[in-house]
Amino acid sequence: MAEFKSEIKDGIHIITCPEVLESIGESIEANVKSWLIMDNHIHVLDFKHVLDLKQNAYRPFILFNQKLKANSKKLFCMNIPEKMIPQMAQEGLAQVFVLIKSLEDLKAGAKPATGKTAPNRLALDVEFINPFIHATQMVFATQASTPLKAGKPYLRQPNENLPMEIAGVISLTNPAFTGSIALCFQAKVFLKIYENMVGEKHEKIIPEIEDAAGELLNIIFGQAKTILNDKKGYALEKALPTILAGEKLTLRHSVGPVMLLPFESEAGTFHLEVVIEKV
Amino acid sequence: MYNLATKVLVVDDMLTMRKIVSKACKDIGFTSLVEAADGQKAWEIISNPEHQIGLIISDWNMPNCTGIELLKRVRGDSRYKILPFVLLTAESEGAQVAEAVKAGVDNYIIKPFTAEILKKKLEEAHAKTSKRTG
Numbered sequence: 001m002a003e004f005k006s007e008i009k010d011g012i013h014i015i016t017c018p019e020v021l022e023s024i025g026e027s028i029e030a031n032v033k034s035w036l037i038m039d040n041h042i043h044v045l046d047f048k049h050v051l052d053l054k055q056n057a058y059r060p061f062i063l064f065n066q067k068l069k070a071n072s073k074k075l076f077c078m079n080i081p082e083k084m085i086p087q088m089a090q091e092g093l094a095q096v097f098v099l100i101k102s103l104e105d106l107k108a109g110a111k112p113a114t115g116k117t118a119p120n121r122l123a124l125d126v127e128f129i130n131p132f133i134h135a136t137q138m139v140f141a142t143q144a145s146t147p148l149k150a151g152k153p154y155l156r157q158p159n160e161n162l163p164m165e166i167a168g169v170i171s172l173t174n175p176a177f178t179g180s181i182a183l184c185f186q187a188k189v190f191l192k193i194y195e196n197m198v199g200e201k202h203e204k205i206i207p208e209i210e211d212a213a214g215e216l217l218n219i220i221f222g223q224a225k226t227i228l229n230d231k232k233g234y235a236l237e238k239a240l241p242t243i244l245a246g247e248k249l250t251l252r253h254s255v256g257p258v259m260l261l262p263f264e265s266e267a268g269t270f271h272l273e274v275v276i277e278k279v
Numbered sequence: 280m281y282n283l284a285t286k287v288l289v290v291d292d293m294l295t296m297r298k299i300v301s302k303a304c305k306d307i308g309f310t311s312l313v314e315a316a317d318g319q320k321a322w323e324i325i326s327n328p329e330h331q332i333g334l335i336i337s338d339w340n341m342p343n344c345t346g347i348e349l350l351k352r353v354r355g356d357s358r359y360k361i362l363p364f365v366l367l368t369a370e371s372e373g374a375q376v377a378e379a380v381k382a383g384v385d386n387y388i389i390k391p392f393t394a395e396i397l398k399k400k401l402e403e404a405h406a407k408t409s410k411r412t413g
Contacts, residue, residue, distance in 0.1 A: 138391065139390075139391045142391035142392065142393060143299075143391035143392070194295075197295070197299070198295060198302075199302065200298075208294060209294075209295065211293045211294055212293075212295040214293065215293040215295050215296050218293075218340070218369050218390075219369045219390045219391050221369070222340075222368070222369025222370040222371075223370075225370060226370055230373060238340060238370075240340065240342065
């Protein structure tokens with residue numbers, strides 16, 4: 001039987017998973033039954049020891065998540081090995097294994113579920129921002145072979161203009177707010193990421209390669225939107241990206257605070273801007 | 280797996296993504312590829328008998344004619360009811376996946392993806408198509 005270690009920290013139920021996650025004879029189901037009768041509202045699966053996630057383990061965790069959700073409880077995951085992230089995304093498990101960076105991150109942003117969904121609300125908070133951070137890391141690691149380190153998000157100062165030569169921009173629309181997200185690069189960073197992504201080396205940004213900024217943002221938006229709509233009740237609508245390119249490019253978003261999410265990579269630093277305003 | 284001489288149509292409005300998919304197909308061993316930048320142009324290629332398309336890999340979210348509209352158009356034509364069709368999508372919302380399955384998609388690939396994932400998804404699509412055609 002797979003051996004899970006179960007402990008409570010600050011009211012959060014932490015489940016440390018074994019090296020190989022597989023369900024032999026209903027081994028995971030038996031554990032799930034015992035976890036479901038616990039009073040804790042938040043359960044966290046810690047993948048720090050996991051080396052292999054077998055397909056037969058998906059179903060018990062999907063059911064675990066569904067039953068928690070039905071009882072206004074939440075399931076999160078942390079320390080998922082980088083190599084498993086594409087597997088989870090591809091198998092549609094991103095909604096089951098909602099990734100958090102750490103327990104501190106969770107304590108700062110997540111509260112026990114109340115059973116109410118949060119459709120159409122206006123909030124530039126951790127719940128809204130985190131899916132974009134996680135999606136950006138996953139998309140760059142998988143599609144561009146570029147692992148990222150996320151920096152601390154902050155509100156952009158009125159006169160702060162970070163250098164950029166290319167940006168992909170997508171409009172955010174739901175019944176309660178509008179806004180936009182923008183993925184912004186300096187040329188040298190974009191060119192290196194493009195090389196990692198497509199295998200072509202370019203000395204400067206030419207029209208034929210500009211759409212990569214939009215495509216990366218499109219995939220990030222798709223991943224984040226799935227979590228925000230399916231899991232958190234936002235009703236974000238589909239949108240196509242546009243691309244802006246030029247020397248000393250500056251973005252003028254509509255009114256509203258601009259949240260800036262910085263990322264570091266071996267190709268250099270770049271950032272994502274998120275801005276929303278009430279309709 | 281598909282016969283590697285099968286002519287593959289790669290449909291995406293983003294040139295970068297067409298390059299990535301085409302390169303992955305070439306790495307798998309496909310020798311004949313053609314590209315289209317939207318569903319409308321793709322339909323013109325599919326319905327041209329000179330091309331003899333044997334596999335379609337199409338993006339979902341495109342201007343003019345989307346991937347799901349192209350799929351419905353293809354499945355609505357008796358000549359292409361069993362033409363293998365794989366959708367590429369950046370979104371995995373339940374309702375969207377259900378719509379694709381209902382429309383007759385052979386498999387779908389959620390972006391981001393690696394070349395290995397593309398190969399695995401094409402193998403799954405081939406197994407499904409083979410089962411359907413007996």
